[in-house]
Amino acid sequence: MSKSVKTFIAVAAMLAVAAPAMADFKFSGEFRVQGNHYTSAHMGEQDARSHNIIQQRFRPKLDYRVNDLISLTYFAEVDTVWGETLATGRDGRVGSDGYNVQTKNLYADIKIPQIDSNFRLGLQGLRDSFSGVVFFDDMAAANLTGKLPMNIDYQLFYSKWDTNAYAGRDRVGLRTEYKDTDFYGVDVSHRYGDFAKAGVAVYYLDNKSMFDVDNVPAGGEGLNLDAEMWWAGLYGDYRFANLAFQGFALYQFGEVLDNAPTNTYVDSEAWAASAKASMILPNGDIGLRYIWFSADDSETDADRFYLSQGNYEFTDENLMIFLVDKWVNNEGKNRRAITDAVEAGYGLHALVASGNFRNLPMNTYVNLGAGAFFVSDKNPDGGDFGPVNRTLGYEIAARIGKVFADKFDVSLRGAYAFLDDFYDDADEDRFNNNNDANDVYSVALMARIPF
Known part of the structure; x- marks a missing residue:
């Protein structure tokens, strides 16, 4: 057992003993492991590159009710990449015994009933x-x-x-x-x-x-x-x-x-x-979303969206490539509609369909997503690449899963993105080549235990 897990179990045990009643103490969180195979085709590259990674994430959460008005919460995170050593210490390699416990949240809640x-x-x-x-x-x-x-x-x-x-x-x-x-x-x-x-x-x-x-x-x-x-x-x-x-x-x-x-x-x-x-x-449920960002039409000013602290926009649309994958850990995170179009000054038009279905045969569930993505202006004054084709591309995505023993959630999700002429034009203008954009995809098998 790693030092990280031992440390957290010891802290949880001490808090449990210190609490005057177990009703004041709550332990929750999730554990998940996912293997991800995905490709990426960055601008200026001739071919899409393949990536393989197995990651696990443990998020334990401790809540303690001090009294009727005050509570304390500690939310930790332990991220591990199988077979790799991270800067914080030995991690997922053989003989792993790393120091990689991160504090995600640590806060006090104070109720003010008077207001x-x-x-x-x-x-x-x-x-x-x-x-x-x-x-x-x-x-x-x-x-x-x-x-x-x-x-x-x-x-x-x-x-x-x-x-x-x-x-x-x-x-x-x-x-x-x-x-x-x-x-x-x-x-x-x-x-x-x-x-x-x-x-x-x-x-x-x-x-x-x-x-x-x-x-x-x-x-x-x-x-x-x-x-x-x-x-x-x-x-x-x-x-x-x-x-x-x-x-x-x-x-x-x-x-x-x-x-x-x-x-x-x-x-x-x-x-x-x-x-x-x-x-x-x-x-x-089924849904249809429209998204718009304005283009940068100024040669001198900075008229584009600059900030997305956290980089988790529109996470409920079930996509993995043009929009952020809701379940991604740290590696393989894509948001190409934002990075390649919005932040490059071209703005964005997007139409995204989604569907979530539960209690299907064999007690399975399915999440579906599909999207079409276009720039707001194919030749804005503040664009980074010069004139481009209006169409970024299209994405289809699906996730199918089943829960065993009430809590063991196993799912397979995947997405395929058809990259259109926007990427060919951007390559030719910025890198002086005629590379055709390769379509890209992502596939992930995940096991998750919420508790």
């Missing part, structure tokens, strides 16, 4: 009200949620994403200058009985990293770019009988650092919107 609210303080998971296009991640935050008269719900939060991490680009003199990255949010919604909800949310990012558009570290422009950015949007959902409708419209505006030596900033402006119609069936 019908809850205050959550510490490392926690937060998601925006716009399908994750702004943020969907774990972060250190102070988060106040509650209810007001007239069926109004609210959320106020503050999160610190970085403390002077990029000062001088060599991490010298950390926390000695005010170059932090702070994030703020306000979200207010109104419930109309049990059938409708409408809300408005505003987010503000203050990133003083001093990285400009031509010099950002690995990990993505949006995460590290020096910027002062706002997002303001409307969202809502409506349910009638077995029909459901949901959608949002979101506006991004602010400024980003264009040239650090001259301290020159440029404006940034972009739009995003999405709408989905669903039908509830006796054994599942």
Whole structure:
């Protein structure tokens, strides 16, 4: 047994003994192992490359009720790649005995009954009200949620994403200058009985990293770019009988650092919107979603969506390549519609169909997805590749699974993406070649035990 598992069992045992009653202590989480074979065809490459990996993830969660108003939560994560050594220590290789326990969440919940609210303080998971296009991640935050008269719900939060991490680009003199990255949010919604909800949310990012558009570290422009950015949007959902409708419209505006030596900033402006119609069936549901991001039509400004903290947009559409695979661990994560089109300045039009079916013969279940993806503008002034074909491509995906012994969930999922002429044009313009884009696919066999 690895030191990681032994350590966690010991901590769980100590907490259980310390608790005055077992009713105050709750242990939950999940364990999953998945083998993934997938191909990737990056721009400028002649052929698609094959990748094989077996990963496992253990997420134990400990909840302790201190009293009727206060509770504590610790949520850990142990990721292991079979046969590989990670920087944190010996991991999935023979004789594995690594130090790889990560803290995913660690927070306190304090109920405030006088104002019908809850205050959550510490490392926690937060998601925006716009399908994750702004943020969907774990972060250190102070988060106040509650209810007001007239069926109004609210959320106020503050999160610190970085403390002077990029000062001088060599991490010298950390926390000695005010170059932090702070994030703020306000979200207010109104419930109309049990059938409708409408809300408005505003987010503000203050990133003083001093990285400009031509010099950002690995990990993505949006995460590290020096910027002062706002997002303001409307969202809502409506349910009638077995029909459901949901959608949002979101506006991004602010400024980003264009040239650090001259301290020159440029404006940034972009739009995003999405709408989905669903039908509830006796054994599942089917849905159709439309997605739109505006293109960058400015040669001088940065008019494109820069931020998606966490990179988990539209995770419920059952796709694996053009949109994010809901079940991916760390390797094999694709979101090509966002990285290749939206973040490259071409914007996006997408139409995605999904279906989820339970209690099928032999007690199986099926999740289906299919999507068509196009750029908003095939030749925007701010596009990275020059003129391109409007069609990125198409994707079909499916997952079939069965649960054994009430908890042992075994599933096989796969997706195939037909890459269209957008990739051929981008290759020819950016890399001066005539490579034809190879279609790509992903297949994963997963065993999962929630508890």
